[in-house]
Amino acid sequence: MELFNALGLNLKILLAQFVNFTIFLFILWKFAYKPMLKFLDDRKDTIEKGITDAQKAEDRLIELGAEKKKILEETLAQAKKESKEIIEIATKAGEEKRNMIITKAKEEIKDIITNEKEKITLERAQAIKDIKEEVTNLVILSLEKVLKKRIDPKKNEKIIKDIIKK
């Protein structure tokens, strides 16, 4: 007890110090440490979230790029395929048309040739006929002149025809 007196301790001052310290502790706990630690935790979470979000965005971006590239490639392949098909069809069609035109032309030429041939044959026949008539007339005339005597025309003609036939 003497030591306590020498150190200046009494119950009142100890109680007062205890109350003081308790209030100090409580106030700091409730209004400083707790909010501050929560605040720091929140900020840590925010930063963490920010970093993960950024990472996610980056990943998404890369993904999108890959997707875009894929789509582009697909479209390109499709277009190539389609154009190839179109060219094939066009080539086929062109060839068909060409063949058709050639066939038609050939037929037309054939027709023309046939017609011309017929015409020529006909004309030749006509010419031969005409020549024959002319020759006959000429022979008759020359014979009449040679003979100077008119034989019966019917008999005459018969004789001439026989000669010609011979």
Next chain:
Amino acid sequence: MNISLSAETIFNIGSFGVTNSFLWTVILSIIIMIVSVTITRKAKKVPGKLQNIFEMIIEGAYGFVLSVMEDEKKAKKVFPLIFSMFLLTLMANLSTFIPGQAAITIKSGENMVPLFRSIMADYSLVFVMTLISVVTTQIVALFVHGPFGYIGKFINIGGIKEFFVQAFKGNVKFSILAQGFLDFFLGFMDIIGEIAKVVSLSFRLFGNIFAGEVLLAVLLFLAPFILPIPFKFLSLLTAIVQAFVFSVLTLIFIKMASEIDEDELVEQVTM
């Protein structure tokens, strides 16, 4: 030169004598509370300079407590007590370096008493904080070990009981009895150890600060110029180190009390 072991009473409120160190305790507590609560209230997402320093201190201290406790839940519970002790002790010790304060005296009754006294050079708050520290440690131990485990740690008769159980079976082994007595003795020593904790913890802080004050007072009396400067630095070191030591010892006591030995854990499970 007047060196007083006890704090001097400045004035009385009723029958309660307000001592100079108590007055400063109240003033310092209020200042710390206002500053920290204001900083916390005004906390912004992007911190300013003052908030940055405050955050750094709190975060560092919390990180330290967490590294000792190794458990987030426990650390969150114990951190306010440890850090409040540290903050108050540190500020109290550092506030003695405000120049000129020792010169102010006030008339109280017939004596002239200094208005200012280093808070930790008065045993009252040190004693209260030590009691809080030790009682908290005991409460933690009580909760962790359970009432029987807690008492069993101090009054350890398990070994002696074991001897009699074996003896009853006709197997008299004095080595067990010797071990039992040793355990009992060690348990008894634990009681003394807990009481000694109060003394060692409190007088470490009080003694260092008080001795520093006395040493400086004596030196200022003997050689007022230049010579006290190294001792001033020394007491600055003491001020910081003792604040740290006091709070960290409390932290370690609580940590030790909150731990369960493996064999005890097995015992609890098999019970």
